[in-house]
Amino acid sequence: MDVLALLEFYILYPSFFVMIIFPGLIFALIVLLYTIWFERKIAAKVQMRFGPLYASKRSGGFLQLVADAMKFVFSEIIVPEQVNSTLFALGPVLYLLVSLLPLAAIPLSTIPPTGSVLSMYFHEFYDPNVGTGIMAAVVSNYSLLIVLALEAVTPVFVLFTAWVTNNRFALLGAVREGLLSVSYDVLLIMASLSLAIEFHTLDVAKIVEAPIPGFVANPFAAFLFLVGMLIGTGRFPFDIVEAESELVAGPYTEYSGLLFVLSMGGSYIGTFAYSILFADLFLGGWQPFTGYYGMIFTVFKAILVLMFAVFMRSVYGRYRIDQALRGSWKYLFPLALLSIVIGGVVGIWIR
Amino acid sequence: MSQFSQQPPSQQPPSQQKAERIIDKLLAEIKSTFNLNVKAESERRGYVELNDPSILLKLGEFLKEKGLDHLKSITGIDYPDQKKLAIVYHLSSYENPDLASLILIVKTYVPYEAPEIDSVYSIWPSSWTFERETYEMLGITFRGHPDLRLMFLPEDFEGVFPLRKSFKVRQEGLFIDKQA
Amino acid sequence: MTSRPEELLPEGGMGVEVVPVSGELNVGPQHPGAGHMRILVKLNGDIIEDVDLDVGYVHRSVEKLCENRNYIHLIPLVERPAILDSIHMNLGYILAVEKILGVQAPERAQYLRSFSAEVNRIASHLYGLGILTVFLGHSTGFMWGFGDREVWVEILQALTGARVTNSYIIPGGVRRDLGGAIIEMTNKALDYTERKLKDWKSMVLNNPVIRARLENVGVMSRENAVRWGAVGPNLRGSGVYYDVRKMEPYAAYDKLDFEIPVYKEGDGFARTLVRFEEIEQSMKMIRQILKEIPEGPILTDRFLNQIPPTRRKKWLEEQRRVVFPGYYASFRPPKGEATSMVEAGRGELLYYVISDGSAHPYRVRMITPSYRLIYVFKELVKGSRYADLVSIYGSLDYFPPEADR
Numbered sequence: 001m002d003v004l005a006l007l008e009f010y011i012l013y014p015s016f017f018v019m020i021i022f023p024g025l026i027f028a029l030i031v032l033l034y035t036i037w038f039e040r041k042i043a044a045k046v047q048m049r050f051g052p053l054y055a056s057k058r059s060g061g062f063l064q065l066v067a068d069a070m071k072f073v074f075s076e077i078i079v080p081e082q083v084n085s086t087l088f089a090l091g092p093v094l095y096l097l098v099s100l101l102p103l104a105a106i107p108l109s110t111i112p113p114t115g116s117v118l119s120m121y122f123h124e125f126y127d128p129n130v131g132t133g134i135m136a137a138v139v140s141n142y143s144l145l146i147v148l149a150l151e152a153v154t155p156v157f158v159l160f161t162a163w164v165t166n167n168r169f170a171l172l173g174a175v176r177e178g179l180l181s182v183s184y185d186v187l188l189i190m191a192s193l194s195l196a197i198e199f200h201t202l203d204v205a206k207i208v209e210a211p212i213p214g215f216v217a218n219p220f221a222a223f224l225f226l227v228g229m230l231i232g233t234g235r236f237p238f239d240i241v242e243a244e245s246e247l248v249a250g251p252y253t254e255y256s257g258l259l260f261v262l263s264m265g266g267s268y269i270g271t272f273a274y275s276i277l278f279a280d281l282f283l284g285g286w287q288p289f290t291g292y293y294g295m296i297f298t299v300f301k302a303i304l305v306l307m308f309a310v311f312m313r314s315v316y317g318r319y320r321i322d323q324a325l326r327g328s329w330k331y332l333f334p335l336a337l338l339s340i341v342i343g344g345v346v347g348i349w350i351r
Numbered sequence: 352m353s354q355f356s357q358q359p360p361s362q363q364p365p366s367q368q369k370a371e372r373i374i375d376k377l378l379a380e381i382k383s384t385f386n387l388n389v390k391a392e393s394e395r396r397g398y399v400e401l402n403d404p405s406i407l408l409k410l411g412e413f414l415k416e417k418g419l420d421h422l423k424s425i426t427g428i429d430y431p432d433q434k435k436l437a438i439v440y441h442l443s444s445y446e447n448p449d450l451a452s453l454i455l456i457v458k459t460y461v462p463y464e465a466p467e468i469d470s471v472y473s474i475w476p477s478s479w480t481f482e483r484e485t486y487e488m489l490g491i492t493f494r495g496h497p498d499l500r501l502m503f504l505p506e507d508f509e510g511v512f513p514l515r516k517s518f519k520v521r522q523e524g525l526f527i528d529k530q531a
Numbered sequence: 532m533t534s535r536p537e538e539l540l541p542e543g544g545m546g547v548e549v550v551p552v553s554g555e556l557n558v559g560p561q562h563p564g565a566g567h568m569r570i571l572v573k574l575n576g577d578i579i580e581d582v583d584l585d586v587g588y589v590h591r592s593v594e595k596l597c598e599n600r601n602y603i604h605l606i607p608l609v610e611r612p613a614i615l616d617s618i619h620m621n622l623g624y625i626l627a628v629e630k631i632l633g634v635q636a637p638e639r640a641q642y643l644r645s646f647s648a649e650v651n652r653i654a655s656h657l658y659g660l661g662i663l664t665v666f667l668g669h670s671t672g673f674m675w676g677f678g679d680r681e682v683w684v685e686i687l688q689a690l691t692g693a694r695v696t697n698s699y700i701i702p703g704g705v706r707r708d709l710g711g712a713i714i715e716m717t718n719k720a721l722d723y724t725e726r727k728l729k730d731w732k733s734m735v736l737n738n739p740v741i742r743a744r745l746e747n748v749g750v751m752s753r754e755n756a757v758r759w760g761a762v763g764p765n766l767r768g769s770g771v772y773y774d775v776r777k778m779e780p781y782a783a784y785d786k787l788d789f790e791i792p793v794y795k796e797g798d799g800f801a802r803t804l805v806r807f808e809e810i811e812q813s814m815k816m817i818r819q820i821l822k823e824i825p826e827g828p829i830l831t832d833r834f835l836n837q838i839p840p841t842r843r844k845k846w847l848e849e850q851r852r853v854v855f856p857g858y859y860a861s862f863r864p865p866k867g868e869a870t871s872m873v874e875a876g877r878g879e880l881l882y883y884v885i886s887d888g889s890a891h892p893y894r895v896r897m898i899t900p901s902y903r904l905i906y907v908f909k910e911l912v913k914g915s916r917y918a919d920l921v922s923i924y925g926s927l928d929y930f931p932p933e934a935d936r
Contacts, residue, residue, distance in 0.1 A: 048678045049674060245921045317672075395779060476760070503935055
């Protein structure tokens with residue numbers, strides 16, 4: 001094996017490639033910029049404006065976001081007095097990392113035994129459950145559980161971020177996040193589990209490989225997952241944690257410069273990770289493609305979901321925390337129970 | 352749930368035909384009860400001069416009972432040459448459509464030595480803002496006001512009363528440099 | 532150590548003690564939801580126990596400055612506190628001065644005053660709706676409010692020469708006349724706004740989130756509205772039929788045909804609906820004014836005759852605008868006092884002007900609707916949730932510069 005092949009082997013090694021290059025860190029950064037650009041652009045369209053236009057008029061102001069990012073990176077980071085500066089800097093970094101972690105267990109595509117650049121990893125990333133190689137950083141029979149568990153950790157780091165900044169608005173935001181996480185996690189877990197019951201597996205790859213996509217098999221679960229995703233990542237109409245007109249910026253009030261970008265990016269990347277899981281569970285993931293194309297197709301679907309999530313900003317306002325809690329427990333929770341029943345009943349016919 | 356009131360409750364701009372104007376009736380009642388100087392300027396404006404501010408609360412309760420539930424304003428005016436401060440109450444009504452189209456102006460005076468008067472907060476709670484502002488701007492103390500602090504002025508603005516005539520506004524001259 | 536916890540802990544360790552979590556929150560003056568003031572909020576959990584409004588950050592001492600300026604110089608000054616509503620601020624002051632002077636504006640000027648006031652009311656209400664929606668996180672309503680306001684501001688600009696600080700109304704009349712181009716502009720704006728209001732209904736008024744945030748929030752009962760001294764749309768949202776345009780008609784309002792929307796509910800949504808329907812009523816009035824406006828002079832003869840004939844011909848007859856007669860520079864009205872009221876965009880606006888016969892007023896008292904709202908806001912917020920602070924703030928349409936003056 002010459003050096004080039006060795007290099008190719010290591011770069012394309014799924015655990016590295018998925019986490020760092022596509023759709024992990026590097027690609028997620030591009031998606032982040034693109035999503036914010038899209039969010040501003042589509043909102044401007046609805047609101048009779050042009051949106052970002054100044055930087056690079058030809059591409060519709062796309063470079064504006066790059067310029068913004070550079071400006072943020074080079075602006076001063078202000079650390080408040082009476083704050084542990086190490087923890088202060090660590091908060092957003094940990095939040096971003098934890099938001100990225102669920103990507104590790106989400107399968108993005110299958111690896112065919114021969115005929116693809118990825119085929120050399122077929123045996124190492126073989127999933128006996130599905131009977132083929134899986135393009136994921138970690139292949140596991142219980143990938144659904146791992147993803148849900150990793151996603152459930154993020155609120156802890158929001159609380160942590162808010163706590164170390166020693167700001168009352170941040171604390172109020174953190175309390176709201178804590179209250180909300182109880183309700184949206186229930187929705188997400190129950191929606192996912194109803195699919196797991198329906199397809200008799202906890203392996204996301206097997207759910208994707210099932211004959212019918214999730215939103216046909218269990219539309220309630222798809223709806224619940226989408227709503228839980230909107231609440232969990234603070235997208236409108238559930239932008240309750242950051243609530244600009246009430247809490248300035250919620251848990252991230254004290255952050256500036258690069259740390260602010262990280263904390264804001266955390267929520268977008270969280271939405272991205274949820275969107276990939278949604279695309280896998282409910283939209284049929286990489287099907288009908290395999291290998292490289294399947295991976296791109298999954299991410300394409302995820303970006304569509306992401307675009308839908310950020311589009312909500314221009315349609316809805318912001319619910320109050322008690323309304324969001326009441327809504328999720330009073331109306332969506334019974335619906336979640338119903339979706340589990342549907343999962344159990346329909347699951348009899350799905351083999 | 353929307354309901355337009357089709358006819359405004361008995362409006363009366365052209366009330367000349369009426370034998371007795373409402374304002375005259377009201378002022379006559381005030382005159383007979385409290386023996387005060389009253390004057391009707393037009394059918395929409397009536398003046399009451401209250402030389403003894405100690406019966407202010409009694410008068411206020413009487414007027415409130417008559418239906419004047421809308422305190423429009425409390426104005427403090429400084430008269431340095433007479434060494435007294437005037438306090439002017441503009442009263443009208445929300446609920447009574449006859450009284451709503453008139454304003455009763457009650458004028459009273461307090462001397463410089465004791466700029467104190469009873470607060471009408473208990474009768475018209477909306478006086479809360481007016482009395483606080485008059486207190487800070489003219490230094491008139493309203494007895495019985497629940498929260499008599501400075502409102503618009505900064506906290507260290509003690510002892511100076513901007514709306515008294517002794518407070519002079521220093522004006523900068525306007526200079527325009529003529530371009531050559 | 533004992534194995535029985537009930538001996539160590541009160542109620543056997545089973546009693547749950549609910550500790551109220553209270554604290555103060557300092558909202559503003561540098562806060563996206565505070566405007567130009569500081570709101571000290573005392574919170575108990577999520578419930579607001581008490582608020583203290585620290586107003587005065589935009590205090591310009593208009594009342595004191597009024598005692599040091601000539602009457603005519605006060606026109607630009609009194610409209611500064613509420614530049615979005617400057618026609619009304621201007622009109623109220625001029626009505627009081629005219630009463631002292633004993634002049635009456637001619638018929639056409641009265642119609643023009645009503646016209647500009649209603650155009651300004653639409654602009655002011657759209658601004659208020661925009662601010663309300665952005666407080667509720669609905670950025671589309673914000674942008675629409677400001678965007679749709681633009682057509683009306685443009686009309687004011689064409690009519691008066693300025694977008695916001697118009698200084699249009701002068702003692703005895705108005706400054707400029709209505710021309711054919713402005714009538715055409717107005718007709719276009721009426722059609723456009725009529726179309727847009729349908730979008731507003733579907734996007735804002737019937738938006739489930741906006742309704743959830745406004746309905747049954749900040750409920751002001753009829754009794755409380757009267758007790759606290761609310762005015763304007765806030766009062767009419769609580770079921771009190773009170774509008775200065777009907778109670779004490781000024782300008783051309785006694786000849787115009789319009790209705791006063793009144794809602795009984797008293798919540799934020801009722802207040803929003805009152806504003807919304809007032810826009811429709813204003814548009815109806817503007818249509819009527821354009822149809823019925825009489826021909827004639829726009830300044831009372833007493834002042835018109837003071838303008839030198841050559842200048843009068845050049846400006847008034849050719850360009851249909853008034854050049855100020857020399858009398859205005861420092862006129863001395865007779866001794867006396869006058870109280871005037873107008874229905875400004877946010878409610879009743881009262882001027883109390885005292886003249887001592889000199890060129891400056893002896894005292895000018897200016898009670899703006901937002902000034903009366905300070906107490907209403909303080910009382911209304913008590914007992915609501917923290918998130919509703921901005922919802923109530925927006926639905927009251929409280930405008931700090933107008934309150935501070």
